[in-house]
Amino acid sequence: MSKQSFQDLKYEIELKNAEIDELTMELQSRSEEINKLKLYSTKLKYEKKNLEDKLDTKIDYDKARIKELDDLSEKLIEKDAIIEDKQDQVKYLRSLIDDYKNQIGSTTENLEIQLRKISKTYEGLLEQKDMIIQKQDEQISNLIKSNEETVKSNKTNIISLKLQNEKYQEIIDKFTKTN
Template identity: 85%
Template sequence: MSKQSFRDLKNEIELKNAEIDELSIELDSKNEEINKLKLYSTKLKYEKKNLEDKLDTKIDYDKARIKELDELHEKILEKDKIIEDKQDQVRYLRSLIDDYKTQISSNSQELEIQLRKISKSYEDLLAQKDSIIKKQDEMIDKLTKSNEEIVKSNKTNVISLKLQNEKYQEIIDKLTKTN
């Protein structure tokens, strides 16, 4: 694995961490919104109670107030549903964050394992390279020695042939002189 690939993977991990930070910020925002909605819900419940108290004292006002209370109750239910939805969103976001953390951890472990394997393979390749170079050096030495021996042998053969040639020349000269 090249340094560039490792850097890319490291950058990807940093991006995932940034996404986690963004999701955490969003989670905090959702929690604040839920708290506001809870306060608003509590306020609406309080208003409902006040309206119920007024209902007891003002019978003429009953029908209008009952309608208002029903509307407030519907709003409370809507707000409760919104709160439940927001809580579901928060749970979902938390599960996503946990999944991202698990995935990042798993990826980091896998990268470390791969880096170790690559380092080991690289070391093995270096050892093989050194072995090949050593064998090549030995072969070169053997070939050099063999070449030197061949050169010596050739010199000896050339000298021997010259001597033989000279002897034959003498014999030829003797034979040509005698004839």
């Protein structure tokens, strides 16, 4: 082998070594990019987990509010039963008044006084019932609004996170396939 061909081979080897070094640096650069994307993907997963935890907390809060509304509904049913009972009492007392009106004037006056008292109690109970119904309607309305806002916010966040996750997954897949 001549000296010239030996130098040509040596020069070619140096070129190949330079190409190998260049490819090695490019590989390291891509490896760093992949690691950055993996870290970002992990961060997104953590944020998604936090959002899910917040949603679970909100759901638990809403369940507690619903239970509170159920309790108010039970109280309302109890008040309705009391009102019905009072209505029955009023009807009964009115019939007594009619019967005794014919017999004794003084007894009639006492029964009318009792009837007025019961009517006032009845009106008070009706007012309480109306206030409970109004409060329950307001709570239901607030709960529905809150729930709708939470659902909208969570849907938007989940869609955004899914799109970002798909985008980064495509980038990772692209870098993985090229390697």
